[in-house]
Amino acid sequence: MRTKIKYILPIAAMTALAACSKDDVKNDPGTEITEDPSSFAEIGSIDIGEAGAAEISAYDPATKRLFVVKNDGTNMIKVLDLTDPSKITDLKKDILTNGGNVNSLAVSNGKLAAAIEATNKTLAGRVDVFSTSDLSLIKTIPTGALPDMVTFSPDGKLILTANEGEPATDYSADPAGTVTIINIENNYTATHLDFSGFAAQEATLAAKGFRNFGPAGSTFTAGIEPEYITVAPDSKTAWVTLQENNAIAKIDLAAKTITDIFPLGFKDYNTDANAVDLSDSDGGVTFKKWPVKGMYQPDAIAVLVNGGVPHLFTANEGDVREWDAYAENKRIKSISLDPAVFPDAAALKADAVLGRLNVTKTLGDANGDGLYEALYSFGARSFSVWNGNTGAQLFDSKNELDVKAKEAGIYEDGRSDDKSIEPEGIALGVMGKKTVAFVGMERVDAVAVYDVTNPISPQFLNILKVGDAPEGVLFVPAKDSPTKKSLLIVSSEDDGVVKIFTPKN
Structure with a gap:
């Protein structure tokens, strides 16, 4: 659950975040290249460890070094030579880090920033900044x-x-979710923002799809869980996904203030365009309409400014609050359905129908009578585009990622009852006059490639097979690439493999 890239100078993350402005791009002669974004093919790879390795990568164009998280034993940052992407070299100059996991990396102007959690994750973490x-x-x-x-x-x-700010598994501690802003020019002075100013708006936000919940005694600020950040090309505004909360927050960076929370609402699977497979026990993969809604719950986020409007791209993975002391998920066969709404409840609760689908118990029983009149599942099995000024949805890929995965023969039916393909990472990049999105799908080990030159009408181009459970999706523009051709770098956490792709044409 980590990813980011930014405009022109790529940075890393669980997936990749990007900030692009089409107005900036057309004035950059370095982007006047001719590449076919549908022709990406693998040119190199390296295996750096076991599960937990190769989660996130960050590239430094000045040194041609690729920095990769490695948490499969002694926590560290691997330093790789990417001078020849077809022959990636381990420089044997590992950066050892003390404390908990290294969760994310980013590069800018000769600096490498690493986000490191405390050994006790409920305590304050840190950012270490290194020279690249x-x-x-x-x-x-x-x-x-x-x-x-x-x-x-x-x-x-x-x-x-x-x-x-995740809780301890027994909820003995549940720290507030926050955003830290570090001013490099002012001796790395840090400002920490929490969401307490929105507590009075909780009911209004909830009516629009915002979620904040937990065991008895949970507080509003502790229930907020920031996941990923993207920053506008002018560096004045940032947006952060609040994954478990099903929302995006907007931040004024000059004022160092959280100005808005945009609840994302819910996706209706009871339409032809959103038809999905919600059972892993139905004997195959069949996409149908169902009386179920999906919570978008985005993980990675990227911004593309087009016509003066910030378009926020999100990978709608979904996430479950599931701890020893509190778990929100239930299978439909384990809850009671309101017979007035679901007269065919017994049939729906069969394993081959909806019985095994995981849903949240925190929504759907509006009157508290123990009977669920609506069903809300985790994630939306898609990527979306939102207006960064208003929070309005401008585009959703509906069921296309599932359909394309099935057509490619990589759809995993065993995940149908959960979050399906799990779109987790997203990166944006500019190739000549085209803007391209790369969507990492954790459960099918693949990246989908889209032409998003028109950000409200993305066009599917290709699907690439990658390592096991891709986390980091990083785009390197041609002008920063060691080969002077665009690169796609995908790092996968379950097999520790980093793969490099470049367009053939």
């Missing part, structure tokens, strides 16, 4: 609890972290 050339430690800055993603502003003046 000599790998020396420049600065350590405290953050909120569990910094899950780090990014630089495009102007290189700020470092931002999304601090998820």
Whole structure:
């Protein structure tokens, strides 16, 4: 659950975040290239470890080094030579980190920022900043609890972290979710933002699809869980996904203030365009309409400014709050359905129908009588585009990712009852006059490629097979690439493999 890239200078993450402005791009002679974004093919790979390795990558164009998270034993950052992407070399200059997992990496202007959680994840984490050339430690800055993603502003003046603030599994501690803004030019001074100012709006937000919940005694600020951040090309505004909360927050970076929370609402699977397979026990993969809704719950986020409007691209993975002391998920066969709404409840609860689908018990029983009149599943099995000024949805890929995965022979029916393909990472990049989106899908080990030159009408181009459980999706534009051709770098957490792709044409 980590990813990011930014405009022109790529940075890393669980997936990849991008900030692009089409107006900036057309004035950059370095983008006047001719490449076919549908022709990406693998040119190199490297295996750096076991599960937990190769989660996130960040590339430095000055040194031609690729930095990769490695958490499969001793937590560290691997340093790889990408001078020849077809022959990736381990420089044997690992950066060892003390404390908990390294969750995210980002590069800007010769600096490598690493988001590192505390050994006890409920305590304050930190950002370590290193030199990309000599790998020396420049600065350590405290953050909120569990910094899950780090990014630089495009102007290189700020470092931002999304601090998820997950609870202890027994809920003995549940820290507030926060965002840390670090001012590099002011000796790395940090400002920590929480969401307490929105507590009075909770009911209004909830009516629009915002979720904030937990065991008895949970507080509003503790229930907020920031996941990923993207920053506008002018470095004045940032947006952060609140995955478990089914929302996106907007931040004024000059004022260092969270100005808005945009609830994302719900997806209706009872339409032809959104038809999906919701059972892993129905003997195959068949997409149908169902009386079920999906919570978007985005993980990675990227921004493309087009016509002055920030278009926010999200990978709608979904996530479940499931801890020893509290779990929100139930299978439909384990809950009671309102017979007035579901007269065929017994048939629906069969394993081959909807019985095994995981839904949240926190929604759907509006009157509290123990009978569910609506069903809400995790994630939306899609990527979406939202208006960054208003939060309005401008596009959703509906069921296309599922359909394309099935056509490619990689759809995993065993995940139909959960979150399906799990779109987790998203990266944006510019190739000549085209803007391209790369959507990492964790459960089918693939990346979908889309032409998003018109951001409200993305066009599917291709699907690429990658490593096991891709987390980091990183685009390197041709002008920053060691080959002077665009690169797609995908790092996968379950097999520790990093793969490099480039267009053939």
